[in-house]
Amino acid sequence: MSGFNLLSEQGLRLDGRRPHELRRIKCKLGVFSQPDGSAYIEQGNTKVLAAVYGPHQASSKRSNHEEVSVNCQYSMATFSTAERKNRPRGDRKSQEITLHLQQALKAAIKTELYPRSQIDVYIEVLQSDGANYAVSVNAATLALVDAGICLKEYVCACTASLSKDNIPLTDVSNVEELSGGPTLSVASLPSSNKIAFMDMSQRFHLDNLPIVIEQALGGCREIQAILEKEVRKHLTQIGSAGDWSNVAK
Known part of the structure; x- marks a missing residue:
């Protein structure tokens, strides 16, 4: 409770x-x-860039893997938050988010199609205002689509919390994270209603947890619709640019 x-x-x-x-x-x-693929996303005042390279031949340490190796690197720009300048790049929190990103993205990628290969995903948070992990997942999904990586379905992420009156809140901002209670982050495959990753900043009461999870999953479904709309728009623009019949004679 907040x-x-x-x-x-x-x-x-x-x-x-x-x-x-x-x-x-x-x-x-x-x-x-x-x-090979890239994307930019703003969710409120949280702004994230994502870039994807691959699939390419895996490094010698990973070349024996039958499925693709997903390599993630998450970092925050020095100017992303007021306190960021006092934290080194590659700090423990960034390393944790990197592993969590890896878990969510591997759940969405058809890894069996890329044996002995590697996909590199780079995330840079340009401005932080809450839900950094969730927005990073959403940016990475768009970048993977742009790179032509085969996905089982989109992986989308959203946060949720509770007000003091136990009213569930979707997509928690930084101010709400700091002034409220525990925050739940969920990365899901909305079409199949599967959870790829879930993390809590603090424990929720067992009576409240199902409500907060459903609130986050509802947010993931809404985000999926927004991302799909943007992908269709992007593909339409590419098609128009490549349509030589529209070139003026």
């Missing part, structure tokens, strides 16, 4: 959202030409 009331008397959150509402999401595929 230590502070995160809802106003009108039932609105600190940033004006209703309890179930996501922050505004803006995203784009193909933002870089050098990687």
Whole structure:
């Protein structure tokens, strides 16, 4: 339960959202030409870049693997938060998120199609305002799609928490994370309703946990629809650019 009331008397959150509402999401595929795939996403004020290289031949240490090796690297820009400048790159928290990203992405990739291969996923948080892991998963999914990596389905992630009155909240901002109670992060495969990864900042009461999980999964389903819409838009633009029949004579 939260230590502070995160809802106003009108039932609105600190940033004006209703309890179930996501922050505004803006995203784009193909933002870089050098990687095989790339994407940029803004979820509220959290801004993340993702780049994918591969599949390519695995390093000698991993060349014997029958399935693809997914190598992730997560980092935060020095200017991403006020306190970030005091933390070194590759700190323990970043290493944990890197492993969690790896777990979520491997659950979505058709790894059996790329034996003895490696896929490198690089994540850079440009601005942090809560749900860094969740937004990173969503950015990585778009970058994998842009790279043409075969996925079982999209893997999407969302956070959830509870207000002081035990009202579930979707897509928790940094202010809510700091002033509220425990936060749940869920990466799921929404189409099959499977959970790829789940983490809690603190323990929830057993009576509240199912409600918070369902709130996060509902957010994942909404995010999936947003990502799919952006992918269709991107593919339409690529198709239009490559349609020589539209070239002026």
